[in-house]
Amino acid sequence: MSLKTTILAAAIAALPAMASAHMVIEDAYARVSSNMAMSGAAFMSIFNHSDIDDRLVSASSDIAQRVELHTHIQDTGGVMRMVEIEDGIELPAGETVLLERGGLHVMFMGLNETLEHGDEVEVTFTFETADPVTMMIPVDLERMPEHGGHGHGHGDHSGHQTN
Ligand SMILES: [Cu+2]
Numbered sequence: 001m002s003l004k005t006t007i008l009a010a011a012i013a014a015l016p017a018m019a020s021a022h023m024v025i026e027d028a029y030a031r032v033s034s035n036m037a038m039s040g041a042a043f044m045s046i047f048n049h050s051d052i053d054d055r056l057v058s059a060s061s062d063i064a065q066r067v068e069l070h071t072h073i074q075d076t077g078g079v080m081r082m083v084e085i086e087d088g089i090e091l092p093a094g095e096t097v098l099l100e101r102g103g104l105h106v107m108f109m110g111l112n113e114t115l116e117h118g119d120e121v122e123v124t125f126t127f128e129t130a131d132p133v134t135m136m137i138p139v140d141l142e143r144m145p146e147h148g149g150h151g152h153g154h155g156d157h158s159g160h161q162t163n
Pocket of ligand 1: 083
């Protein structure tokens with residue numbers, strides 16, 4: 001292979017990474033909040049495939065009147081509650097950040113339509129540095145929370161609500 005061909009091949013190989021703006025969002029799913037019928041949330045992993053620390057600044061979608069970035073905190077009474085993260089979610093270079101049940105999540109406030117299992121929701125993610133990412137996120141009302149960290153073992157279906 002000539003040097004020129006090698007460079008061309010390398011450039012072509014680099015294209016998909018550039019197109020995805022160095023943010024790789026995987027395993028995304030959305031669901032209706034169990035405690036608020038007209039709200040929902042989305043969970044996923046975000047891999048910052050770059051050497052630049054970045055930040056998820058906001059998410060937007062037509063599915064809801066407002067889309068916020070939330071996390072859970074424990075209040076003084078020991079009760080977990082959700083709070084908006086106003087300065088965005090940190091995405092350290094080369095690391096994967098998990099948005100998961102009981103932790104960080106994308107919150108849909110005031111759903112414009114109900115989320116049915118199997119639907120897809122279009123969501124656009126805006127980053128401080130990386131290009132925005134728009135993707136279809138499947139609604140999965142059957143997914144159980146990940147075990148680990150929240151005191152729920154496998155087979156714990158007690159918290160399962162489809163609505
Ligand atoms: Cu929330």
